[in-house]
Amino acid sequence: MTDRVDALVVGGGSTGCGIARDLAMRGLSVTLVEQGNLTHGTTGRMHGLLHSGGRYAVSDKASARECIEENRVLREIAGHCVEMTGGLFVQLEDDPDEYFERKLEGCRECDIPAEVLTAEEAREREPYLTRDVKRAIAVPDGAVDPFRLCVANAADAVEHGARIETHAPVTDVLVEGGEVVGVEVEHESGPGKRVHKEPGTTEEIRAEHVINATGAWAGRVGEMAGVDVEVRPSKGVMVIMNVRQVDTVVNRCRKKGDADIVVPHETTAILGTTDVEVEDPEDYPEERWEVDLMIETLSELVPILAEARTIRSFWGVRPLYEPPGTGTTDPTDITRDFFLLDHEDRDSLPGMTSIVGGKFTTYRMMAEKISDHVCGKLDVSAECRTAEEPLPGSEDFSILRDYMDEFGLRSPIGRRSVQRLGSRADEVLKTMDPNPVVCDCEAVTRAEIRDAIEGAGSDLNAVRIRTRASMGNCQGGFCCHRMASELHPEYDAETVSAAWDELVQERWKGERHALWGEGLSQAALNYQLHGTTMSLDRAPEVAEFAAFDSGAETATGGGKSDGD
Amino acid sequence: MAIEDDVLVIGGGLAGASAALGAARGGASVRLVTHKENTLRNASGLIDVLGYHGSDEPIAEPFEAIPDLPDEHPYRKVGVDAVREALALFDEVVGELYEGGHTERNALSPTYGGRIKPTSRYPTSAAAGLASKEGDTLLVGFETVTAFDAPLAAERLDPSVPFEVRGVTIAFPGDLRSDARITRLARALDADELTERGRRVGTREALAERVAEHLGDAERVGFPAVLGDEEHHEVRASLGGELGVPVFEVPMGPPSLPGMRLEDGLYEALDEEGVRVESGNPVVGYTEEGGRITAVSVDRGRREIPYHADQFVLATGGLVGKGIDSSREGVFEPVFGCHVPQPAERYEWFHDEAFDDQPYARFGVAVDGGLRPLDPEGRPEFSNLRAAGAVLGGYDMAREKSGSGVSLSTGLVAGRRASEDIQ
Numbered sequence: 010m011t012d013r014v015d016a017l018v019v020g021g022g023s024t025g026c027g028i029a030r031d032l033a034m035r036g037l038s039v040t041l042v043e044q045g046n047l048t049h050g051t052t053g054r055m056h057g058l059l060h061s062g063g064r065y066a067v068s069d070k071a072s073a074r075e076c077i078e079e080n081r082v083l084r085e086i087a088g089h090c091v092e093m094t095g096g097l098f099v100q101l102e103d104d105p106d107e108y109f110e111r112k113l114e115g116c117r118e119c120d121i122p123a124e125v126l127t128a129e130e131a132r133e134r135e136p137y138l139t140r141d142v143k144r145a146i147a148v149p150d151g152a153v154d155p156f157r158l159c160v161a162n163a164a165d166a167v168e169h170g171a172r173i174e175t176h177a178p179v180t181d182v183l184v185e186g187g188e189v190v191g192v193e194v195e196h197e198s199g200p201g202k203r204v205h206k207e208p209g210t211t212e213e214i215r216a217e218h219v220i221n222a223t224g225a226w227a228g229r230v231g232e233m234a235g236v237d238v239e240v241r242p243s244k245g246v247m248v249i250m251n252v253r254q255v256d257t258v259v260n261r262c263r264k265k266g267d268a269d270i271v272v273p274h275e276t277t278a279i280l281g282t283t284d285v286e287v288e289d290p291e292d293y294p295e296e297r298w299e300v301d302l303m304i305e306t307l308s309e310l311v312p313i314l315a316e317a318r319t320i321r322s323f324w325g326v327r328p329l330y331e332p333p334g335t336g337t338t339d340p341t342d343i344t345r346d347f348f349l350l351d352h353e354d355r356d357s358l359p360g361m362t363s364i365v366g367g368k369f370t371t372y373r374m375m376a377e378k379i380s381d382h383v384c385g386k387l388d389v390s391a392e393c394r395t396a397e398e399p400l401p402g403s404e405d406f407s408i409l410r411d412y413m414d415e416f417g418l419r420s421p422i423g424r425r426s427v428q429r430l431g432s433r434a435d436e437v438l439k440t441m442d443p444n445p446v447v448c449d450c451e452a453v454t455r456a457e458i459r460d461a462i463e464g465a466g467s468d469l470n471a472v473r474i475r476t477r478a479s480m481g482n483c484q485g486g487f488c489c490h491r492m493a494s495e496l497h498p499e500y501d502a503e504t505v506s507a508a509w510d511e512l513v514q515e516r517w518k519g520e521r522h523a524l525w526g527e528g529l530s531q532a533a534l535n536y537q538l539h540g541t542t543m544s545l546d547r548a549p550e551v552a553e554f555a556a557f558d559s560g561a562e563t564a565t566g567g568g569k570s571d572g573d
Numbered sequence: 574m575a576i577e578d579d580v581l582v583i584g585g586g587l588a589g590a591s592a593a594l595g596a597a598r599g600g601a602s603v604r605l606v607t608h609k610e611n612t613l614r615n616a617s618g619l620i621d622v623l624g625y626h627g628s629d630e631p632i633a634e635p636f637e638a639i640p641d642l643p644d645e646h647p648y649r650k651v652g653v654d655a656v657r658e659a660l661a662l663f664d665e666v667v668g669e670l671y672e673g674g675h676t677e678r679n680a681l682s683p684t685y686g687g688r689i690k691p692t693s694r695y696p697t698s699a700a701a702g703l704a705s706k707e708g709d710t711l712l713v714g715f716e717t718v719t720a721f722d723a724p725l726a727a728e729r730l731d732p733s734v735p736f737e738v739r740g741v742t743i744a745f746p747g748d749l750r751s752d753a754r755i756t757r758l759a760r761a762l763d764a765d766e767l768t769e770r771g772r773r774v775g776t777r778e779a780l781a782e783r784v785a786e787h788l789g790d791a792e793r794v795g796f797p798a799v800l801g802d803e804e805h806h807e808v809r810a811s812l813g814g815e816l817g818v819p820v821f822e823v824p825m826g827p828p829s830l831p832g833m834r835l836e837d838g839l840y841e842a843l844d845e846e847g848v849r850v851e852s853g854n855p856v857v858g859y860t861e862e863g864g865r866i867t868a869v870s871v872d873r874g875r876r877e878i879p880y881h882a883d884q885f886v887l888a889t890g891g892l893v894g895k896g897i898d899s900s901r902e903g904v905f906e907p908v909f910g911c912h913v914p915q916p917a918e919r920y921e922w923f924h925d926e927a928f929d930d931q932p933y934a935r936f937g938v939a940v941d942g943g944l945r946p947l948d949p950e951g952r953p954e955f956s957n958l959r960a961a962g963a964v965l966g967g968y969d970m971a972r973e974k975s976g977s978g979v980s981l982s983t984g985l986v987a988g989r990r991a992s993e994d995i996q
Contacts, residue, residue: 487826521925
């Protein structure tokens with residue numbers, strides 16, 4: 010139905026959005042399709058670590074070098090998505106000295122700034138570290154908001170003419186005459202912004218070249234094209250704490266293992282992770298032992314975690330890949346490097362390239378290499394500019410502005426809004442209408458919610474990841490309905506109800522993994538507010554209104570009462 | 574001086590107040606100790622007895638439905654007559670603050686989520702808005718009160734009620750900040766004066782003027798529950814007078830003015846009944862002798878003071894109020910360590926959909942017919958300890974809409990029995 014585009018990117022995670030931006034900036038016509046929200050897959054389900062490369066400085070020096078290089082680039086082009094917290098590799102009394110020395114050497118070889126701290130210095134920096142600290146290595150790790158970063162890439166791609174379709178799963182890869190010529194997608198609620206209750210449609214999108222950037226789902230897209238892409242999905246749990254027990258990234262300095270990192274992220278700290286190979290990237294057990302393991306093991310490093318409040322847990326799947334025949338059995342041993350599978354060379358199927366493996370921190374570099382490859386195929390000579398051009402929100406952005414007066418917002422609401430929005434703050438927050446707070450836990454105002462709705466349609470989970478609303482302590486108990494209200498009257502009550510229910514269910518999904526102590530108390534309060542005070546738990550089915558009390562006046566005055 | 578009472582009630586919510594009144598009326602000397610702010614300010618102020626059981630059709634006659642409840646339900650422990658008596662006591666002590674006592678039938682109330690729900694007693698401020706009473710309705714929201722979107726609530730309500738509902742959003746009069754609290758709006762209506770464009774006017778009159786242009790054929794007008802704090806009767810009456818139709822409040826979540834007004838009413842009644850109320854300090858331990866509690870210790874910051882009594886009532890609330898607490902290892906009752914029945918495996922405390930029949934919602938102590946908490950073998954934990962309200966297990970107040978009725982009736986019975994058992 011539409012003309013053939015130059016490039017069709019399948020997958021709206023960091024890699025896909027990065028590729029779409031890169032190619033669009035080089036002047037190609039680009040369409041990106043994503044089965045769920047942007048970040049629906051792995052990108053939205055990670056701990057948000059901006060690697061310094063220190064983590065790979067012993068096992069995988071090539072990756073470590075890429076990480077520090079990209080770490081520097083992202084600080085420049087995505088300042089509003091990055092918090093340079095710094096990171097520590099902490100050696101406890103029983104951890105081997107030999108590994109500590111290798112880590113330090115590795116960092117130096119890979120050009121990663123690294124400084125050795127004594128136990129006292131480390132605990133001065135992070136007072137909640139255990140007294141068993143022997144020493145630590147400080148590196149430039151950071152925290153990055155993967156949602157904000159991914160959305161900014163997509164927004165910039167659109168600025169450069171790309172088309173982005175979310176909630177558009179690929180139902181078929183079109184192969185004609187031995188060549189991939191496009192895909193068929195199902196628009197779950199029609200093309201364009203997602204609107205609940207809108208009927209679905211299908212569309213064939215034709216392209217000169219298709220890029221399969223679906224991470225853990227790459228095998229499925231490959232299968233539709235008739236080629237084998239053997240990704241090995243590996244699940245990992247992340248446990249979110251309600252406050253930042255640490256302000257720097259804290260890693261355990263010993264050989265790989267489960268539960269060895271704490272990443273401060275906005276108002277929370279995220280504990281990670283496990284590494285367990287799974288069959289299906291969408292359907293795998295989310296088990297209690299994984300949650301318990303995070304708390305038990307990481308409280309050896311930061312003891313107050315054992316008593317602290319957990320607000321939810323979530324799982325992500327890594328799109329691990331190794332060339333056929335390598336035969337690694339332990340998923341933690343599989344390389345984090347990425348692979349570009351040119352299906353023309355590999356499978357004699359021109360028209361499609363798959364990108365598998367890789368790391369979030371180096372998403373831009375991966376996108377650059379793939380874009381170079383695609384441009385080579387399409388005979389385009391434009392240069393990559395993504396390492397120099399700031400992302401929307403990060404152009405000429407200074408948080409030192411007097412945002413409180415400017416936007417009539419109190420601190421910390423004003424400060425947090427401006428940090429989230431970066432250079433878009435003016436555009437979003439300068440409104441003539443009253444701008445009350447909608448989400449108290451995360452200090453999100455109406456203007457920010459409405460801006461997100463403008464970008465995402467009636468999808469409140471997309472609003473959530475853009476703004477952080479409903480992601481704080483109350484997990485939406487006090488704000489799901491306020492967020493839903495902002496959809497109205499642009500969207501009718503039925504559409505709002507569907508979006509609202511979806512958000513309530515999504516919040517519960519993560520919350521139920523933290524169902525003890527404060528978390529259980531909060532869940533019970535939310536259940537009562539939603540179920541009792543608002544009565545959201547069921548649609549009313551009242552057969553006979555006259556059977557109910559209609560008030561004292563009518564009863565005594567005769568009238569409509571049936572005379573009790 | 575030693576503290577010594579006949580009955581000591583621990584907990585200051587609806588159940589604790591009801592227990593203290595029941596015991597005092599039985600002739601006992603009663604003390605009530607309560608730790609933090611109770612959860613009444615979270616509650617809508619509606620008094621639900623039983624709204625649903627086993628189907629999506631709301632129950633019109635709650636007293637008729639009570640005998641069908643399962644054996645472990647608290648209502649089955651106290652019996653249907655006790656529920657009636659508890660509501661009669663409630664009607665008496667709250668006086669003109671509440672309506673609904675003229676009938677045993679449930680009313681249907683609109684919720685701020687745009688649903689209707691069955692309830693037994695409703696604040697007078699909500700009476701004109703019943704969904705079980707005919708009358709075309711205008712709902713009014715305020716631009717800055719994000720918790721209540723009147724046009725959305727109206728659009729959700731309209732198809733499920735046999736009258737018309739419209740909604741409109743207006744600016745609250747005066748120059749309040751966008752983030753002004755609900756209590757600030759209520760006080761502005763209490764004070765009834767403001768300056769607008771250099772002119773001094775009454776807040777109520779200014780508000781009525783803004784609503785009047787949207788009134789149309791509406792026979793009643795509903796607002797979020799912000800219509801006055803101390804002066805709520807007057808605020809409602811004067812708005813109704815200006816608009817020429819009855820005015821009502823839609824019950825809301827925290828901070829809930831109707832909940833706070835109820836709290837004030839209950840504490841006045843306790844005072845009149847001679848109950849000594851102490852708030853702000855937690856009960857942290859107890860002493861026992863031969864299966865009887867002899868005293869509890871109250872943490873007053875610097876030291877722990879023993880409070881002696883002959884009979885004790887545990888009305889500390891459920892998971893929300895921390896009368897029931899939990900860790901990764903299990904669920905427990907923190908004051909006396911009473912047994913709480915629960916699945917051993919933590920991942921069986923919940924189901925996967927938010928509004929499934931959640932096992933955790935039924936957590937609480939199990940009791941005998943005299944409301945005495947039972948140990949795992951089914952024997953009373955202590956011979957002189959009774960439990961009331963949300964600390965009880967075996968019912969799901971959100972799903973059934975039964976929270977207030979259980980608190981009032983189990984409180985009354987626990988208090989009465991305690992006064993009867995004084996040695």
